[in-house]
Amino acid sequence: MKRVLLLAGQVILAGIFIYAGYAKLREPWIQFAVSLNSFRLLPAGALEPLAKFMPWSELALGIAILSGVMLRWSALVASLLLTLFFAVLIRSYAIGLQVDCGCFGAGEADLGPLRLAEEAAMLALAAAVTIGAFRRRSAGREPVPADAADRDAGLTHPA
Amino acid sequence: MRTLLLLLPSLTLLGQTAHKPAVANFKETGSASAPITLELYTDYQCPSCRAFYMDVLPTVISKYVATGKVRLIHRDFPLPQHSYTRTATKYANAAGQLGLYDIVAAQIFRTQPDWEQNGNVDGDVAKVVPPGEMQKIRDLVKNDPHLDDTVTADLALGNQDRVGETPTLVIVRKGGQRQKIGGMVPLNVLESYLDQLLAKG
Numbered sequence: 001m002k003r004v005l006l007l008a009g010q011v012i013l014a015g016i017f018i019y020a021g022y023a024k025l026r027e028p029w030i031q032f033a034v035s036l037n038s039f040r041l042l043p044a045g046a047l048e049p050l051a052k053f054m055p056w057s058e059l060a061l062g063i064a065i066l067s068g069v070m071l072r073w074s075a076l077v078a079s080l081l082l083t084l085f086f087a088v089l090i091r092s093y094a095i096g097l098q099v100d101c102g103c104f105g106a107g108e109a110d111l112g113p114l115r116l117a118e119e120a121a122m123l124a125l126a127a128a129v130t131i132g133a134f135r136r137r138s139a140g141r142e143p144v145p146a147d148a149a150d151r152d153a154g155l156t157h158p159a
Numbered sequence: 160m161r162t163l164l165l166l167l168p169s170l171t172l173l174g175q176t177a178h179k180p181a182v183a184n185f186k187e188t189g190s191a192s193a194p195i196t197l198e199l200y201t202d203y204q205c206p207s208c209r210a211f212y213m214d215v216l217p218t219v220i221s222k223y224v225a226t227g228k229v230r231l232i233h234r235d236f237p238l239p240q241h242s243y244t245r246t247a248t249k250y251a252n253a254a255g256q257l258g259l260y261d262i263v264a265a266q267i268f269r270t271q272p273d274w275e276q277n278g279n280v281d282g283d284v285a286k287v288v289p290p291g292e293m294q295k296i297r298d299l300v301k302n303d304p305h306l307d308d309t310v311t312a313d314l315a316l317g318n319q320d321r322v323g324e325t326p327t328l329v330i331v332r333k334g335g336q337r338q339k340i341g342g343m344v345p346l347n348v349l350e351s352y353l354d355q356l357l358a359k360g
Contacts, residue, residue, distance in 0.1 A: 031341070037344075037345050100342060119223070
């Protein structure tokens with residue numbers, strides 16, 4: 001059951017990142033640069049490189065999560081990224097900035113409680129997948145009890 | 160006789176309404192054959208539009224419009240939540256009919272923090288327009304029933320372009336491909352993007 005939940009979370013998280021990257025890439029990069037600028041955090045010189053780089057990195061991260069290769073680390077990176085995005089959105093909301101976050105392309109609803117709740121849900125999902133992936137890994141590394149190993153191999157112990 | 164013939168058009172004009180537009184395309188600047196057209200949707204009471212107008216537009220005009228690379232079209236997109244933007248738009252467009260659009264639009268944006276407090280656009284415009292011309296602008300604002308026609312047309316175009324905020328730039332390329340960019344575009348970003356589009360041809 002836990003494996004199924006982890007797999008479902010992995011697929012959903014991957015889908016979120018792949019869609020976020022795709023939605024930005026189908027628009028001209030200038031639109032995402034404008035969205036980034038609306039947060040008033042980045043220097044003007046950083047807008048273009050970040051607007052061009054970030055959609056591809058989101059796409060790559062989504063594919064990495066979907067593939068399951070090094071899932072612990074890709075899920076951890078996703079969690080850290082979403083933590084950063086969430087913090088930025090909270091800050092923008094707190095100081096009353098009117099931002100179009102551009103997270104899934106231009107023209108999203110204004111930043112408000114609903115948008116923050118969505119972001120929090122994504123962060124919770126990423127955290128759950130990360131924890132699940134690390135637990136699965138550590139469970140796989142636990143030494144198998146000798147009895148169980150022998151039983152699986154069809155051996156018996158002397159009484 | 161020849162003089163009379165030459166004067167005839169002027170006499171005909173005098174017989175018409177005094178509010179006949181003097182400059183039909185006062186919202187357009189630059190070469191019609193420019194490879195890129197920028198359609199700029201703004202609201203006179205929007206702070207980001209003011210920032211765009213004051214910080215970005217002068218360089219765009221000198222670097223791209225004046226050199227024939229870009230044609231600029233200003234489109235009015237007054238937002239309903241702004242109490243005095245319609246008044247400001249009327250003054251700008253009335254000034255446009257007298258050939259004073261650039262100076263008055265610039266003054267309206269520059270003095271936005273003043274008139275948005277009390278709606279006294281007139282007072283701020285009067286500071287940069289000679290008294291005689293100012294009276295003509297007032298007459299147009301009060302009496303010209305067609306003063307808002309271009310605004311209505313701009314709003315219709317904006318709705319077609321699904322403009323949802325101001326400023327919004329619509330970048331139109333030679334083939335007619337339209338790209339809508341909503342929000343305040345920083346100068347360096349816009350320069351870089353325009354340079355890339357121009358390099359592509």
